[in-house]
Amino acid sequence: MGKRSNWALPYFIFLVLFVVLPLLLIVVYALQDGSGHFTLANIAKFFSDGDSLGTFALSIEVAIENTLLCILIGYPAAYILADKSLNRSAVTVVLFILPMWVNALMRTLATAELFTMAGIQLGKGTLLFGMCYDYLPFMIYPIYNVLDKMDKSYAEAAQDLGATPGEVFRKITLPLSMPGVMSGVMMVFMPTVSTFAISEFLTNNKIKLFGTIIQENINNSMWNYGAALSLIMLVIIGITTVLQGDNKQEAMGGAV
Amino acid sequence: MKASRVISKAYLWLVLIILYAPIAFIAVFSFTEAKSLGNWTGFSTALYRNLFTGSMQNSSALLSALENTLLIALIASLVATMLGTVAAIGIFNLKGKKKATMNFLNNIPMINPDIITGVSLFLLFVFLHISQGYTTVILAHITFCTPYVVLNVLPKLSQLNPNIYEAALDLGATPMQALRKVLVPALRPGMISGFILSFTMSLDDFAVTFFTRGTIGLDTLSTYIYADARKGGLTPELKPLMTIIFLIILAVLLIINMRQSKSSDKQ
Numbered sequence: 001m002g003k004r005s006n007w008a009l010p011y012f013i014f015l016v017l018f019v020v021l022p023l024l025l026i027v028v029y030a031l032q033d034g035s036g037h038f039t040l041a042n043i044a045k046f047f048s049d050g051d052s053l054g055t056f057a058l059s060i061e062v063a064i065e066n067t068l069l070c071i072l073i074g075y076p077a078a079y080i081l082a083d084k085s086l087n088r089s090a091v092t093v094v095l096f097i098l099p100m101w102v103n104a105l106m107r108t109l110a111t112a113e114l115f116t117m118a119g120i121q122l123g124k125g126t127l128l129f130g131m132c133y134d135y136l137p138f139m140i141y142p143i144y145n146v147l148d149k150m151d152k153s154y155a156e157a158a159q160d161l162g163a164t165p166g167e168v169f170r171k172i173t174l175p176l177s178m179p180g181v182m183s184g185v186m187m188v189f190m191p192t193v194s195t196f197a198i199s200e201f202l203t204n205n206k207i208k209l210f211g212t213i214i215q216e217n218i219n220n221s222m223w224n225y226g227a228a229l230s231l232i233m234l235v236i237i238g239i240t241t242v243l244q245g246d247n248k249q250e251a252m253g254g255a256v
Numbered sequence: 257m258k259a260s261r262v263i264s265k266a267y268l269w270l271v272l273i274i275l276y277a278p279i280a281f282i283a284v285f286s287f288t289e290a291k292s293l294g295n296w297t298g299f300s301t302a303l304y305r306n307l308f309t310g311s312m313q314n315s316s317a318l319l320s321a322l323e324n325t326l327l328i329a330l331i332a333s334l335v336a337t338m339l340g341t342v343a344a345i346g347i348f349n350l351k352g353k354k355k356a357t358m359n360f361l362n363n364i365p366m367i368n369p370d371i372i373t374g375v376s377l378f379l380l381f382v383f384l385h386i387s388q389g390y391t392t393v394i395l396a397h398i399t400f401c402t403p404y405v406v407l408n409v410l411p412k413l414s415q416l417n418p419n420i421y422e423a424a425l426d427l428g429a430t431p432m433q434a435l436r437k438v439l440v441p442a443l444r445p446g447m448i449s450g451f452i453l454s455f456t457m458s459l460d461d462f463a464v465t466f467f468t469r470g471t472i473g474l475d476t477l478s479t480y481i482y483a484d485a486r487k488g489g490l491t492p493e494l495k496p497l498m499t500i501i502f503l504i505i506l507a508v509l510l511i512i513n514m515r516q517s518k519s520s521d522k523q
Contacts, residue, residue, distance in 0.1 A: 008346025008358055011339055011402070015361045018399045022376030023364070025383055077271050080264040092268065094513050099275050101456045101505050105481045106498050109490065110278035136275065186367065194369035197462060197482050211371050211463075218375055218467065223382070230375045241367055 026234060029227035042228035052213060052229070059210035062124075062199075063192035066131045067139075070188050071181060073132065074139035078180070079173075081140070082147035093144065100137045108134060108201045115202075122204045130202040131192055138191075139184035146180030147173070190237055279502060286495035304496045318491055321480035325459060328390070328476060332397035333454035339398065340405025341447050345439070347406065348413040362403045373400055374467030381468065388470025396468040397458045404457070405450030412446035452512070456505070 033039045046052050080086050081093055099107065111133055115126045154176070158168045196211035210233065217226035286304070290297045306315075347358045365373060377396045381388050416439075424434040440447075462478035469479065477497075484490050 005346055005349040005351075005354075007342050008350055008354075011343030011346065011406075012358065012361070014339065014399075014402070015364075018377065018380070018395065019361060019364050022380040023372075025379040026372075026376050029379055073271060076267060080268055083264075086261060086264045087268070090513055090517055091510065094509050095272060096275070098506060098509060099279065101460060101509075102279055102502050103460055103477060103481065103498060105462055105478055105485070106282065106494065107278045109481070109485055110281045114278060114281055133275065133278065136271075190367075190369045194371040194463075196371065201485060211369075214371055214375060215466075218378065223379065226375065227379060230372055233369070233372060237367060237369070237372070 023234065026227050026230050029224050030231040031228075032224055034224060042225050043231075045225060046228060046232060055208050055213055056210050056232070058207070059193045062127060062131070062209065063189050065128055066135065066192045067185055067189045069128065069132045070136050070139040070184070074136055074184065075143055075181070078140045078143035078147055081144050082150075096144075097137050097141050099133075100141075104134055105197055105201070108198045112201050112204070122202065123206060124203070127199060127202045127207055131195070131198065134198060135188040135192065138187040142183040142187065143177060143180040146177050150176050186240070189240065190233075193236070194233060282495050283499045283502070286499045289492070303493050307493045307496050315493075317475065318480065318493060318497070321475040321477050322497070324390075324474060325476040325478075328394055328397060328465075329455050329458035332394050332401055332458045333451050335394075336398050336401035336405050336454045337447055337451045340402040340450055341409050341443060343402070344406045344409035344413060344443075344446075348410060362406050365400050366403050370400075370461070370463035371467075374464040377464070378467040388468055389472045389474055392468045392470065393465050393474065393476075396464050397461065400461070400464060401454035401457060404453045405447070408450035408453065409443055409446040412443045416442045452508075 030042055031038055031040065033041060046056075077096065081096065108130060111130045112122060112126065115122060115130070120126060150173070155168050155172050158172050159165075163171065193209070194211040194214070195209060196215045199207060199209040200212060210229070214226055214229045214233070217223075217229060285296065287299055287301065288296050289300045289302045343358075343362075347355060347362070350358060368376075373396070377392070377399065378388075381392050386392060420442075421434055421438050424438045425431065429437065460478070461476075462482065465476050466479055466482070469475075475483070481490070481494065484494070
């Protein structure tokens with residue numbers, strides 16, 4: 001058996017080359033000026049640039065609101081889907097994750113068009129609800145997964161011991177489903193901060209999110225500033241990952 | 257009890273209707289000839305005909321974008337499935353710190369938002385002076401697909417009886433034969449779901465492709481739609497194309513699901 005542990009080696013080399021090294025390069029480019037000399041100017045530029053800071057704050061705000069909205073709408077849906085007395089069909093679950101697999105840009109364009117047809121002005125409101133459309137399945141699926149695998153005997157025991165349905169939910173089901181909520185947050189929050197095409201479509205380019213300014217800098221060959229902005233995002237990712245622990249693994253295993 | 261069932265059902269349907277509204281919208285407007293998305297000019301299958309006969313504006317650009325999308329998804333998910341399966345066997349047999357390190361590294365591409373994966377790989381290719389195009393896009397897709405294959409294969413390894421591989425060797429199989437005839441069949445369900453997940457993620461990817469495709473004019477469906485929408489007018493034939501792709505994915509998922517529930521019924 002011992003020798004088969006060597007089978008991880010090719011993937012280890014692959015990960016170092018295509019994951020670790022590229023992330024280090026973000027740090028390297030962020031701390032260099034155009035001619036390759038060490039500088040903190042790119043980072044300083046971000047903190048002194050009102051536009052970038054404003055976009056950053058707005059992105060975090062939209063991401064928090066979108067995440068909360070997804071939990072608010074997604075948790076009840078996941079709960080109903082996982083409750084065998086309310087939903088017996090596996091096909092319903094498939095229907096909920098299926099939109100994940102329709103081209104997100106196309107779906108977003110259609111959403112924006114629907115808003116326009118309904119006479120709703122494209123702006124922050126449409127951005128929020130449009131994003132919620134896009135990311136809702138990513139919130140529902142991990143919560144459903146955890147609820148579905150949950151040991152029902154805890155809830156039954158609590159019930160037998162006289163807890164009301166409300167108490168059972170608050171004290172048993174909700175705490176036990178938190179890992180699912182956390183991985184849902186993970187899959188909604190950071191992607192919302194970093195999205196660029198989606199926010200452009202949903203607001204008709206009126207509102208820029210952080211992803212858009214990263215993309216603009218990289219595409220206009222301002223690699224060092226683009227890398228600095230990416231580095232700031234990496235720091236946020238690091239912080240949220242540490243805060244949330246690491247639940248994505250179990251939630252997304254066997255996702256098909 | 258009855259009331260809560262009705263409310264639950266109604267809630268699920270309401271969310272489903274909201275989720276599917278944009279998709280239904282595309283499907284409905286694929287049956288009219290109008291250029292812009294929300295414009296109805298009478299029922300027509302002209303867009304479908306144009307799509308299949310290739311008689312439309314930019315037809316070669318759209319069809320080559322479709323071809324690129326499928327080819328990149330196929331190659332990337334095949335390579336990711338092989339790399340990920342071998343890696344999963346390796347990781348399963350690792351212990352302690354090494355195993356934790358591999359699991360940690362494997363998680364990074366899944367935690368990273370697309371734009372970080374895209375920008376970091378863009379910088380890698382710039383740094384190494386690799387000109388960007390097909391190869392770099394495929395490498396980038398393998399990077400974000402493989403972790404999901406690993407995650408889908410690992411549980412199958414823990415369900416596997418570790419002795420049967422040794423038994424095959426004792427009975428005279430070469431390690432290659434034991435791999436092909438014993439390990440692969442046992443891991444196949446995990447490999448298939450990893451492959452499908454990889455394929456669909458690759459199909460849907462926009463940001464990573466956008467940053468790693470270089471300037472040679474390589475387009476996938478996503479980058480084509482993005483460029484099209486920024487120009488102002490979406491190619492009308494995209495509507496029937498998206499409708500067809502959606503129906504294919506729906507059929508595939510339903511078949512997989514029915515097969516799974518059948519096999520779990522048997523057990």
